Amino acid sequence: xxxxxxKLNHVQICIPKNKEAEARAFxxxxxxxxxxxxxxxxxxxxxFWLNIADIELHIGAENVKNxxxxxxxxxxxDLVAAKSYLQSxxxxxxxxxxxxxxxxxxxxDPFNNRIELLEKIVL
Numbered sequence: 001x002x003x004x005x006x007k008l009n010h011v012q013i014c015i016p017k018n019k020e021a022e023a024r025a026f027x028x029x030x031x032x033x034x035x036x037x038x039x040x041x042x043x044x045x046x047x048f049w050l051n052i053a054d055i056e057l058h059i060g061a062e063n064v065k066n067x068x069x070x071x072x073x074x075x076x077x078d079l080v081a082a083k084s085y086l087q088s089x090x091x092x093x094x095x096x097x098x099x100x101x102x103x104x105x106x107x108x109d110p111f112n113n114r115i116e117l118l119e120k121i122v123l
Contacts, residue, residue: 010049010056011072013113017046017061024048026109027059030089064111071106071114079103079119 015023027033033050046061053074076082086093086107094106096116104118 008055010058012058012060013070013072013109013115014060014062014064015047015109015111015113016064019111020046020048020059020061022110023059027057030091033057067112069114071116073104073116073118075102075118075120077119079105079117082117 024035027050028035033052036049036051036056038047038049047059050057050059057072083093083105092108094108094114096104096106098104098121099118101121102118103121104116106114106116108114
């Protein structure tokens, strides 16, 4: 038997406890993501859920203690415009080396979560 994977459902990244207002300002107000209803029984854990592309981005609240290389990566249509927009909001950018067939860079949320953006190179 093998597992038939259908699609990516969600990615979770974490923020420090009690920082939801700051996280909402970044993810909803600056990035323009739509908050979606989190199940009632999970609300006591803190955090919130968002729609992004065709998946969910779960913002979890925990005692964050380390910086990691873990990150989600999202393909976008206009990488230059996305970078310009983020820079206009003084969001920290990390230049990444291109991957085969992709241009890319990363940016960081206020809690040091890295998020990578990619654009396919069209020849």
